Amino acid sequence: MALPQFLPSSTITPKPKPSINPNFSSNLPNSFSLHLHNHHNRRRRSHLDLSTLRRSSENHRNNHLDVTELPLFPLPLVLFPGAILPLQIFEFRYRIMMHTLLQTDLRFGVIFTDSLSAATNTAVGCVGEVVKHERLADDRFFLICKGQDRFRVNKILRTKPYLVAAVDWLEDKPSPAAASAADGGDLDSLADEVEAQMKDVIRLSNRLNGKPEKDVGDLRRNLFPTPFSFFVASTFEGAPREQQALLELEDTAARLRREKETLRNTLNYLSAASAVKDVFPSSSSSSSSSSSS
Numbered sequence: 001m002a003l004p005q006f007l008p009s010s011t012i013t014p015k016p017k018p019s020i021n022p023n024f025s026s027n028l029p030n031s032f033s034l035h036l037h038n039h040h041n042r043r044r045r046s047h048l049d050l051s052t053l054r055r056s057s058e059n060h061r062n063n064h065l066d067v068t069e070l071p072l073f074p075l076p077l078v079l080f081p082g083a084i085l086p087l088q089i090f091e092f093r094y095r096i097m098m099h100t101l102l103q104t105d106l107r108f109g110v111i112f113t114d115s116l117s118a119a120t121n122t123a124v125g126c127v128g129e130v131v132k133h134e135r136l137a138d139d140r141f142f143l144i145c146k147g148q149d150r151f152r153v154n155k156i157l158r159t160k161p162y163l164v165a166a167v168d169w170l171e172d173k174p175s176p177a178a179a180s181a182a183d184g185g186d187l188d189s190l191a192d193e194v195e196a197q198m199k200d201v202i203r204l205s206n207r208l209n210g211k212p213e214k215d216v217g218d219l220r221r222n223l224f225p226t227p228f229s230f231f232v233a234s235t236f237e238g239a240p241r242e243q244q245a246l247l248e249l250e251d252t253a254a255r256l257r258r259e260k261e262t263l264r265n266t267l268n269y270l271s272a273a274s275a276v277k278d279v280f281p282s283s284s285s286s287s288s289s290s291s292s293s
Helices: 057-062 092-101 116-121 177-182 187-208 225-234 240-248 252-279 283-292
Strands: 067-075 084-089 107-112 124-135 141-158 164-170
Touching: 067 092, 067 124, 067 141, 084 092, 092 107, 092 124, 092 141, 107 141, 107 240, 124 240, 187 225, 187 252, 225 240, 225 252, 240 252
Parallel strands: 067 107
Antiparallel strands: 067 164, 084 141, 107 124, 124 141, 141 164
C-alpha cells in the first residue's frame, strides 16, 4: 500500500543517518535531480576468495542459482541501482571491512534496517560499489558509492567482525503480455505517466514552498523503464519502508504502478494543502511569526 501523504524529499527533512558524513550531506543532489551514471561505467568484478564458490560476475548476473558471499552494511536507508551514496566510515568493524574491500572488488551489500540489532530482518538489498574513497589519518574513510545489482540474502554466514551473507542476485522478470494490455499500454507509456505525475508533484511542491515557477525538464533522460523506476523510487526518501517494498519487487510494471499510485496520492495531498493556502493565505506566515516570537 502506497503512503497516502508521502511528500517528496524536497519538502522533508530526513532523519540523521548513522555512518553518513554530515559534510557530504550538503553535497547530496536533490532527490528529483539525482544524477544517474550510465550503466557502461566500469564495474570491478574481481573474484571473491570463497571456500565453496568462485564464479565470475557475469555468471552471477545471468544465473539466479549462483550464490556468492557479500559483506553487508546495515543502514537506515534504501540504496537503489544507479543511485549515489556518500558515506563516512568510522566504526571499527566497518573500517576493517573497507580495508578488505579496497584490496578486492570494492563491493558490499547495503541493507535497510531501523536498528543495527534488526539488520538480518531485511532480505533484499542493493550492492554498493566504491567509486571514490579517501582514507583519513585516523583511519576513517570518506566514500562515494554507486548502487549496482540487487540481491536477496540466502544465508548469514558470519556476524563478526561484520556481517557476511550468501546472496542470490535479483533481476526484474518480464511482465506478462496480458498484464501490459490490461494497463492500457506498454512499459514506456507507463513510465511516461509516472514522469508526468512526478512533474506535477514537483511543480505543486515548489508552489507551496514559495519557489518560482519554472519548467521541471526531462526527468527520464532517456532511461529505460526499469532504471527509471529505480530512480523514481530513490526520490521517496521520506518513506524508507515504501522504498524497501519497491526495491523488493521483481516486476518493473508493478513497481511503476505502485509509484504512480503513491505520486497520485501525494498530488491529492498537495492539492488539498494548496487549496487551504489559497483560502487562508496568511495562515502559514502568521504561524511562522508566532513560532519565532
